[in-house]
Amino acid sequence: MLTPLPAEDWDDHAREALAGTVPLERRNADDVGNALATLVRHPELAGRFLPFNTYLQKSSRLPGRIRELVILRTAHHHGCGYEWGHHAVIARRLGLADEDLIAAQSGFAADEFDQVVLHAVDELHSGSRICPATWTALGERLDDQQRMDLMFTVGGYGTLALALNTFDVQLEADAGNEELYTEMGS
Structure with a gap:
């Protein structure tokens, strides 16, 4: 249905959506994985959902x-x-x-x-x-x-x-x- 965002379409908005979730050096189409590369097709949504998901994975009690x-x-x-x-x-x-x-x-x-x-x-x-x-x-x-x-x-x-x-x-x-x-x- 949706494929990961192609490398040529990555921009600052896509990379910014991963801030706080993914280290800077991995914020690219080749290193981020299929799920995140797909979610950044909607950078605003990804930028809001991923911090919550990161809390659940890394900071939950x-x-x-x-x-x-x-x-x-x-x-x-x-x-x-x-x-x-x-x-x-x-x-x-x-x-x-x-x-x-x-x-x-x-x-x-x-x-x-x-x-x-x-x-x-x-x-x-x-x-x-x-x-x-x-x-x-x-x-x-x-x-x-x-x-x-x-x-x-x-x-x-x-x-x-x-x-x-x-x-x-x-x-x-x-x-x-x-x-x-x-x-x-x-």
């Missing part, structure tokens, strides 16, 4: 492991191979095992708290809210700000998945392992 479970479950719900491919790699760097990635797809985790987290994502996806019992169960390990970050991570990455899927953004050949996602059946 959610523990990294929980954040990646949330993102992976959200990617699974949306069938977003691009998100899955990149975040499976990040999740593994944070110590998540194949069993955790399988849980993010199936919705069934061996760890009791991971199960609560996956259930919260499912509730947000299917009913647009976390029910009081799940909110309370999340509160056993997460404070109010972390639970808020969890909700906004589902929303932010859900929005990104909608865009990536609609624009048909392709996972880079050297990026994450979409094969695992495909093999596990979605």
